Amino acid sequence: MKDVALVTGSSRGIGAAIAALLARRGYAVCINYLEQREKAEALVAELRKEQCVAMCLQADVADRAQVDTMVRKVEEGLGHISLLVNNAGIARNQQFQDVAPETLQRIFAVNFGGCFHCSQAVIGPMLKAHEGCIINISSIWGSHGASCESVYSSTKHAIIGLTRSLAAEFAPSGIRVNCVAPGVIETDMIQALGNETLEQLRQEMPFRRFGTPEEVAESVWHLAKAEYITGQILTVDGGFLF
Ligand code: NAP
Numbered sequence: 511m512k513d514v515a516l517v518t519g520s521s522r523g524i525g526a527a528i529a530a531l532l533a534r535r536g537y538a539v540c541i542n543y544l545e546q547r548e549k550a551e552a553l554v555a556e557l558r559k560e561q562c563v564a565m566c567l568q569a570d571v572a573d574r575a576q577v578d579t580m581v582r583k584v585e586e587g588l589g590h591i592s593l594l595v596n597n598a599g600i601a602r603n604q605q606f607q608d609v610a611p612e613t614l615q616r617i618f619a620v621n622f623g624g625c626f627h628c629s630q631a632v633i634g635p636m637l638k639a640h641e642g643c644i645i646n647i648s649s650i651w652g653s654h655g656a657s658c659e660s661v662y663s664s665t666k667h668a669i670i671g672l673t674r675s676l677a678a679e680f681a682p683s684g685i686r687v688n689c690v691a692p693g694v695i696e697t698d699m700i701q702a703l704g705n706e707t708l709e710q711l712r713q714e715m716p717f718r719r720f721g722t723p724e725e726v727a728e729s730v731w732h733l734a735k736a737e738y739i740t741g742q743i744l745t746v747d748g749g750f751l752f
Contacts, residue, residue, distance in 0.1 A: 512538040512563055514588045515734075516581070518571050518628055519543070519598025521550040523697035524647065527723030528595055528730050529564070530557060535731065538563035538588040542580060542598065544570055563588065571598045571624030572616070574631075581631040590639065591632045593734055596625040596669075597647045601662045603702055614661050621665035625672055629687075633680070640684040645733050646673050647726075648691045650747050666691075670743055677741030686740040688733045693747025695721045716749040 520529040521543035533539040543550040550566040557564040569580035636642030652666030677687040
């Protein structure tokens with residue numbers, strides 16, 4: 511029997527790299543998506559061709575009922591979830607004074623609410639099994655302020671708070687909770703910044719390049735296997751912020 515991993519927001523970008531790496535290294539993986547079904551199905555097909563075990567499910571992680579249904583279907587299709595990677599996230603580049611209440615609500619509901627709902631949905635069986643691993647994807651903006659990303663940055667700070675609190679609460683039950691804080695990673699998410707800003711940013715990077723989704727995936731793998739590490743925030747930013 512393979513260990514089972516659920517990776518939220520894994521139809522593309524960092525989540526897709528995490529799901530692919532976990533599947534190629536032996537996990538049975540559920541790929542979750544919101545809208546891009548074709549990308550999720552294409553990744554499942556690619557992984558199955560390599561004899562990996564993978565399935566995909568649509569669910570909005572901001573919606574508790576959809577999360578519960580997704581978790582039930584993963585358990586039916588693949589078995590008990592031993593690794594949850596809370597990766598799904600959205601960002602909006604806006605000046606603070608322009609942020610609408612609906613934007614505030616939606617970004618919190620997806621980024622923080624998603625981590626909360628998915629973690630609650632898997633924790634019961636993990637407690638019964640007396641083992642399990644949750645890895646949350648925060649950001650370097652979860653421990654530093656980000657101009658024009660006040661809401662995004664606040665959600666990522668909240669995710670770090672949740673990580674540390676759940677790590678403290680569940681360590682005695684054999685469950686580890688950690689966090690990866692990526693810097694600037696080459697995905698669709700950063701395209702909204704525009705070419706000029708991206709080029710300026712690239713020049714500020716110590717390695718003069720952005721990170722890759724695969725490099726973030728390796729750090730998730732490390733935390734998934736590090737049996738004596740919990741409550742930690744692993745920054746993967748190429749030395750951008752110390
Ligand atoms: P991305 O390329 O924009 O991909 C976002 C993924 O999340 C997609 O698979 C999308 O599904 C899914 N998603 C969005 N809303 C969802 C919802 N409500 N329910 C379920 N899935 C949802 O983003 P990314 O750059 O890979 O970022 C992944 C994570 O890393 C996010 O938490 C982000 O904040 C964090 N991060 C990214 C960077 C960076 O520089 N890229 C840096 C630090 C942290 P669909 O494809 O179906 O839309």
